[in-house]
Amino acid sequence: MTTSPLPEPLPYHRLARLSVHHRWWRPWVGTLVVALVYTIAVTTLYLVFDAWGSRKGYPKGPDGSVEFGPVSGTAVDLLLLAVGIPVVLLAVxxxxxxxxxxxxxxxxxxxxxxxxxxVLTALPIVALSTVGMLLLPTDGGQESRWAGWTVFGPALAMLVVLVPLQTAAEEYMFRGWLTQAVGALARSPWWAILPQAVLFAAAHGWGTVWGFADLVVFGVTAGWLTWRTGGLEAAIGLHAVNNLLSFGFAAAVVDGLKSDETAADAPWQVVAIDVVSILLYAAAVVWWTRRRPPVRQAPAPLPPVPPAVATSYAPLTGAPVSPTWPGRPTPGAPVAPPYPNAGAGGGDRA
Structure with a gap:
């Protein structure tokens, strides 16, 4: 009697194929829906904030939009970006x-x-790189002045709450949805990692060549770490710490949050320091994940089980059959997983 081989476990970038309902068109349709729904949601929220600001008497800028001020305006921008999290989760x-x-x-x-x-790994590395950037010589512009605790305190509280949401939303969009959408069609992780990195850089605008290259390096490294660790945690950790420190130092000086510059506008000196910090962070994560490897693969979906077999299977094991993944026991049921050694290291130790 011959038995068919078990399906191979899936790495992170191939998880779109986890569903037994997967079809080749779902990633393409999903990408269009994510872009459309996100655009509609952001536009709607912006109009709501604009109407609310007008009623509260906030001044209007030259383009007719409400100017909330540095702190409130930054909060609105971060909230609009954070909308990407529920959009991606619902699309998945x-x-x-x-x-x-x-x-x-x-x-x-x-x-x-x-x-x-x-996050603990990123903190000292990004902090040192940020200090190094601040020590770089400037072009002789206006000297920065301390904003004072009455300004910095509320701004810091806002940033601690909203920056992790904003950075997580970008990771769910680029290292999450886009990586898995391309990975559903390509077996090699690099076909999934490279396109999202370029799109991530382009989404920040066109500044200097160095700034664009810096963002591509970040996107590639974050994408590789996502594949290497089997999830978005490493990418979110670096992104959140980097943005929180950048916004934090900007909020500490007078009118620092008014600047329209992004990472895309960075000069080569800043990029050189930033690239070194990104690579150091990646090396540190690889080092300690070798000692405590997280799960890197998920069990592939089992083929559907005929109703008669499923009915007889459940009473014997005490585990009802999952309606989402046919043929697989529901999560939490007292049944051994079908692929106990699917992940590197054999378990989620991190």
Missing amino acids: RWIGQRPAGTVSSVTGRLRWRLLALC
Whole structure:
């Protein structure tokens, strides 16, 4: 009697194929829906904020839009970007026909302990690089002045709450949805990593060649770490710490948050320091994940089980058959996983 081989476990970039309902067109349709719904949601929220600001008497700028001021205006911008999180999660669930958490990691959830370790790894590296950037000679512009605690305190509180949401939204969009959408069609992770990195850089605008290259390096490194660790935690950790320190130093000086410059406008000196910090962070994450490897792959979906077989299977094991993944017991049921050694290291230790 011959048995058919078990389906291979799936790495992060291939998780769009996790659903037994996967079809080649779902990633393409999903990408269009994500872009459309996100645009509509951001436009609607912007109009709501603009109408509310007009009623509250905020001044209007030359283009007719309400000017909320540096702190409130930054908060509005961060909130508009954070809308990407629910948009991606809903697209994964409704269009991808798989659990929404599979865009977070191969375990179907965000691994908070791993995220905390990544944040702690990024903090000293990014802090040193930020100090190095601040010590670079300037072009002799206006000297920066301390904004005072009455300005910096509320701004810092706002940034601590909203910057992690903004950075996570960008990761869910680029390292999450786009990586898995391309990965559904390409086996090699590089075909999924490179396009999202270029689109990520382009989304920040066109500044200097050096700034664009810096963003591509960040996107490639974050994408590779996502594939290497099996989830978005490493990318979110670096992105959140980097943006929080950047916004924090800007909020500490008078009118620092008014600047329209982004990472795309960075000169080569800043880019050189930033690239070194990105590579150091990646090396540090690789080093400690070798000692405590997280799960890097998810069990592939089993083929559908005929109703008669499923009915007889459930009473024997005490585990009802999952309606989402046919033939697989529901999460939490006392049944051993079909692929106990699917992840590198054999378990989610991080």
